[in-house]
Amino acid sequence: MEARLRxxxxxxxxxxxxxxxxxxxxxxxxxxxxxxxxxxxxxxGLLPLxxxxxxxxxxxxxxxxxxxxxxxxxxxxxxxxxxYLLFPHLSVLExxxxxxxxRGVRRAQARRxxxxxxxxxxxxxxxxxxxxxxxxxxxxxxxxxxxxxxDPRMLxxxxxxxxxxxSIRADVRRDLRRHLGEFPGVNLLVTHDPLEAIAxxxxxxxxxxxxxxQAGPPAEVTExxxxxxxxxxxxxxLLRGRAFGDRVEVDGGGRLEVVRAGTGQVFAVIPPxxxxxxxxxxxxSPRNVWVGRATGLDLLGDRVRVRVEGRPGVVAEVTPxxxxxxxxxxxxxxxxxxxxxxxRVYSV
Amino acid sequence: xxxxxPFNPVLVLLAGLCALFFVLPLVGLLARTPWASAPGILxxxxxxxxLKLSLVCSLASTVLACFLGVPLAWVLARxxxxxxxxxxxxxxxxxxxxxxVGGVALLLAFGRRGLIGEPIATAxxxxxxxxxxxxxxxxxxxxxxxxxxxxxxxxxxxxxxxEEAARTLGAxxxxxxxRVTLPLIGPSLAAGAVLAWSxxxxxxxxxxxxxxxxxxxxxxxxxxxxIGLESQQVPSAVMLSLLxxxxxxxxxxxxxxxxxxxx
Numbered sequence: 001m002e003a004r005l006r007x008x009x010x011x012x013x014x015x016x017x018x019x020x021x022x023x024x025x026x027x028x029x030x031x032x033x034x035x036x037x038x039x040x041x042x043x044x045g046l047l048p049l050x051x052x053x054x055x056x057x058x059x060x061x062x063x064x065x066x067x068x069x070x071x072x073x074x075x076x077x078x079x080x081x082x083x084y085l086l087f088p089h090l091s092v093l094e095x096x097x098x099x100x101x102x103r104g105v106r107r108a109q110a111r112r113x114x115x116x117x118x119x120x121x122x123x124x125x126x127x128x129x130x131x132x133x134x135x136x137x138x139x140x141x142x143x144x145x146x147x148x149x150x151d152p153r154m155l156x157x158x159x160x161x162x163x164x165x166x167s168i169r170a171d172v173r174r175d176l177r178r179h180l181g182e183f184p185g186v187n188l189l190v191t192h193d194p195l196e197a198i199a200x201x202x203x204x205x206x207x208x209x210x211x212x213x214q215a216g217p218p219a220e221v222t223e224x225x226x227x228x229x230x231x232x233x234x235x236x237x238l239l240r241g242r243a244f245g246d247r248v249e250v251d252g253g254g255r256l257e258v259v260r261a262g263t264g265q266v267f268a269v270i271p272p273x274x275x276x277x278x279x280x281x282x283x284x285s286p287r288n289v290w291v292g293r294a295t296g297l298d299l300l301g302d303r304v305r306v307r308v309e310g311r312p313g314v315v316a317e318v319t320p321x322x323x324x325x326x327x328x329x330x331x332x333x334x335x336x337x338x339x340x341x342x343x344r345v346y347s348v
Numbered sequence: 349x350x351x352x353x354p355f356n357p358v359l360v361l362l363a364g365l366c367a368l369f370f371v372l373p374l375v376g377l378l379a380r381t382p383w384a385s386a387p388g389i390l391x392x393x394x395x396x397x398x399l400k401l402s403l404v405c406s407l408a409s410t411v412l413a414c415f416l417g418v419p420l421a422w423v424l425a426r427x428x429x430x431x432x433x434x435x436x437x438x439x440x441x442x443x444x445x446x447x448x449v450g451g452v453a454l455l456l457a458f459g460r461r462g463l464i465g466e467p468i469a470t471a472x473x474x475x476x477x478x479x480x481x482x483x484x485x486x487x488x489x490x491x492x493x494x495x496x497x498x499x500x501x502x503x504x505x506x507x508x509x510x511e512e513a514a515r516t517l518g519a520x521x522x523x524x525x526x527r528v529t530l531p532l533i534g535p536s537l538a539a540g541a542v543l544a545w546s547x548x549x550x551x552x553x554x555x556x557x558x559x560x561x562x563x564x565x566x567x568x569x570x571x572x573x574x575i576g577l578e579s580q581q582v583p584s585a586v587m588l589s590l591l592x593x594x595x596x597x598x599x600x601x602x603x604x605x606x607x608x609x610x611x
Contacts, residue, residue, distance in 0.1 A: 044516050072515040085513040089531040098527070099517035150518055 001154055001186040005042045006051035006064075014038050014210040018188075020203065022057070022153075025180050025187040027201035029194060031229065035210040036190040037082075040156045043188070044079050045072035056186070057153040073102070078147030080157040084139045086131035092142050093118065093127035099150035117145040121179065136164045137172045144179060155180070157189035161196055173199055194233040198222070206230055224346050226267060237270040237314045240348065248345060254311035257287035258343045265348040274342035275316035277306055278335040279326050287340040294332045297323065304328075308336050374593065381590055382583040389587045397564050398572035398588065405480065405568060406548035409487035410495075413544045416488075417495040418537065422529075424496070425503035440493040442554075447490055451557025454489060458482075458558075482559035483566050487548035494547050495540035502536025503529070542603050546596050 004017045014035045020026040028036040041047045043054055045061065053063040056077065061070045078099075086095050096114035101107065118127055121141040131139055140160060147155060160176060161169050177200055180187045191197050197204055198218045206214040206227060213227040225231040231238030241250040243261035248268050250256060256268055276282070282289060292310025304323050306316045316336060318328075328334070382389070389395055424436050442450050458465040460475045469475045476482040506529070514528045530537070552570040559566040561575065569588050576585030 041512075046512050046515070072512070073518050073520050075516075077516060079513070079516040081509065081513055085507075085509055087510060087514075087528060087531075089534070098514070098519070102514070102517055102519035102523050102527075146517065 001043075001057075001188070002053075002055045003043060004052035005039060005049055005054070007038070007042060007047060007049050009038060009047070012038070012210060014042070016207065016210070016212050018205065018212075020186045020188055022186050023184055024203055025189065025201045026203040026205060027197035028188065028190045028205050028207050029192070029197040029233075030207035030213075031192060034192075034207045036192075036207055037158055038210075039207070040079065040158050040188070040190055043154070044077050044156055045070065045075050076151075076153040078150055078152035078155045080140070080143045080147050080155070080160055082159040083163050084131075084143035086139055086142055086146070088130065088132055090131075091127065092123070092129050092131055092134070095131060095142060096127075096145045096149050098146060103150065114145070114149055117149045118142070121145045122175070135168075137168050140164065140172060141175070144176075148183065152185060154186040154188065155183055157187070159190055159192070161191070161193070176200065194222075224267070225269065226348070231269070235272065237272060237275070239268045239270070239312050239314075241266060241268060243345065243347075246340075248343075250312045252312065254290065256312075256338070256343055257340045258345050259340055261345040262347065266345050267348060269344040269346075270314060270338055270342065272305060272315045272317035273303075274338055275308075275314050276337045277308070277316050277318055277322070277326065277328065278337065281335050282337050288338040288343075289335060291333065291335055294328055294330055294334050297328065297330060306334075308334060310336065314338075377586060377590055377593070380582075380586050382586065385583055386587060389584045392584060394563050394567075394572065395584055395588060398567050398569045399591065401480070401483070401564075401567065402549060402569040402592075405483045405487055406491075406545055406551075408484045409491055409548045410541055410545040412484065412488045413492040413495045413548075414537070414541055417492045417540070417544070418499055421496045421499035421503060422525075425500045426508075440497055442490050443493045443497075447551065447553030447555075448557050450489055451486060451554035454486060454554065454558040458485065477558055478560040478562065478566060480559075480565050483555055483568060486554040486558040487551045490551050490554050491544040491548040495537075495544040498536050498540030498543060499533060502533035502540075506532050539603060542599055546599050549595065550592065 001018070001020045003019075006015045008014070012035065016035070016039060018026075018039070028039055030036050038047065042049060048069065049062055049064045051064050053065070054061040056075070059076070060068055061075050062068060086092075087098065090098065093111055093114050096117055097110040100110035100113055105113070115127060118124060121144060123138060123141055123145070126134060126138060126142075131142060134142065140163070161173055164172055173196065180200065189200060201218065204214075204216060204218050204221045205212055206221065206229065208227065208229050214221055214225070214230060221230060222234045225234055225236065225238050228238055239248075239250050239256070241248045241256075243263050243266040245263070246258060246261060248256045248258055248261050248266060250268070258268065277294075290310055292308040292313065294306055295309045296307035298305045299320070300317070302320070303317045304320055306318060306323075306328065308314055308316060314336060420439060424432065455462060455477060457463050458476045460466065460469045460477065465475060465477070476485055510528050510532060511524050514524045519527065550570055551568070552574065555566070555568060556571055561567050561571050567575070569592055573585045573588045573592075576582065576588070
């Protein structure tokens with residue numbers, strides 16, 4: 001699947017370029033309002049593009065420049081909606097058979113095929129039930145069966161796990177991973193949960209404000225965050241600045257001594273555990289020492305995250321014992337130190 | 349009444365008065381019903397044809413209202429175009445218009461000398477007024493708005509993403525409408541149809557103005573009741589009234605239980 005999507009919805013402006021190989025699972029990851037669902041709706045043909053094109057399995061589904069636009073009902077695309085949208089007036093079996101029936105397959109044949117899909121997804125005996133009587137996890141599988149029954153070339157999943165109780169999410173996620181792995185076409189799912197994205201996808205596409213901030217394999221993305229959104233998700237300090245050999249001048253003030261930064265615009269990543277907090281200026285080896293003000297203390301598991309405003313501002317992670325020992329409190333002036341070897345630098 | 353609701357004697361008293369206001373006329377009617385001569389009245393030729401005409405015309409106008417009113421409701425609920433509120437206003441006007449005025453307007457449009465009626469009459473010799481189809485048209489004119497507003501409300505409150513889901517499954521616009529939209533607004537459609545039907549059943553003013561009052565062809569039950577009272581045939585008027593009340597009440601109770609929430 002290759003797509004370039006450009007469209008405007010009120011004040012929201014979407015402009016993204018995507019490419020996903022068949023058999024792969026890609027995840028669109030981003031905060032609410034980033035435009036993730038809009039991407040899916042545009043690919044499915046539910047929203048017209050003002051510019052760009054959509055190509056799936058070698059077929060041009062939409063090309064704004066050429067005036068080509070295959071309507072949603074004739075695209076080889078299956079979609080699983082966020083709250084599944086199973087038709088409440090039809091039985092589970094009729095829901096799954098709906099796509100085949102709409103394509104002119106005879107009733108009996110469509111029902112047989114639907115029953116096969118339900119069995120394949122581990123729901124052999126719920127065909128006669130109304131969707132509303134099923135559990136959330138079962139509804140999700142019915143929605144998946146309904147989308148897959150039309151034999152699509154691409155499967156779009158909008159927040160496939162968000163409607164589920166946290167208690168069953170892990171199990172459903174594991175099953176979903178397996179089903180997505182068996183699907184030979186393109187899988188594209190949308191989520192705001194990084195854990196879900198990393199657990200399900202081979203390829204992450206980070207979206208914010210209608211733009212792609214970063215794309216790549218999950219390990220690559222988390223290792224080298226290129227946006228504060230991803231850095232926050234991964235839980236590291238992300239600074240941006242200009243490198244001069246072994247030194248980085250941080251945008252917005254401050255400088256860091258580092259190891260081999262090169263030159264030009266760079267990102268500098270500091271894990272919060274590598275940031276030490278002191279009441280007075282530390283003596284000894286750390287090359288980066290600066291003063292700041294503790295503006296927030298949050299207990300996170302067995303660690304305390306200390307936000308320090310300064311040049312640059314960073315988040316430190318220390319033990320509760322250290323907080324007690326230092327007598328740390330919000331609003332207090334502190335010194336922070338970071339070893340040069342703990343700063344990871346890569347170019348923008 | 350829930351146990352936590354404090355008892356308010358003033359409200360209960362007023363509500364009781366209100367209930368009496370509706371119950372007393374019914375009681376009056378029941379008290380004057382000529383039960384003894386009921387079989388004779390009910391087998392009367394005129395009474396029977398009035399009842400039959402009422403049923404046939406009200407059902408036919410309901411079918412007409414569904415056939416034309418559902419598309420109108422869909423257009424009002426789903427499309428955006430200039431003049432939409434004006435269109436909605438005009439199509440629901442018969443709800444507030446005195447029915448006689450509706451009948452006059454119908455005559456001026458579809459009468460033998462009317463805007464549309466005259467060319468049709470000269471071309472085909474057919475005229476709607478004072479015919480049974482004319483009764484159906486008059487009833488549909490008055491009753492259709494009830495269906496339109498009910499169905500439009502149903503379409504508005506329906507989650508249109510179900511239609512999108514259907515489209516991603518390969519359903520074209522007619523399949524979506526037939527297999528998703530219509531079933532999902534089923535309750536609204538049924539409620540609207542029943543409201544329209546009961547309005548058509550009781551239609552008087554537009555009917556007598558546009559279709560006249562000919563026993564056997566245009567004299568529906570409400571017209572027969574009125575004529576009965578005028579011509580001193582009170583017992584048959586009372587009997588017909590009671591029948592209409594029974595039918596309407598049955599419909600209202602069934603409707604309220606099933607579609608208007610609160611059973």
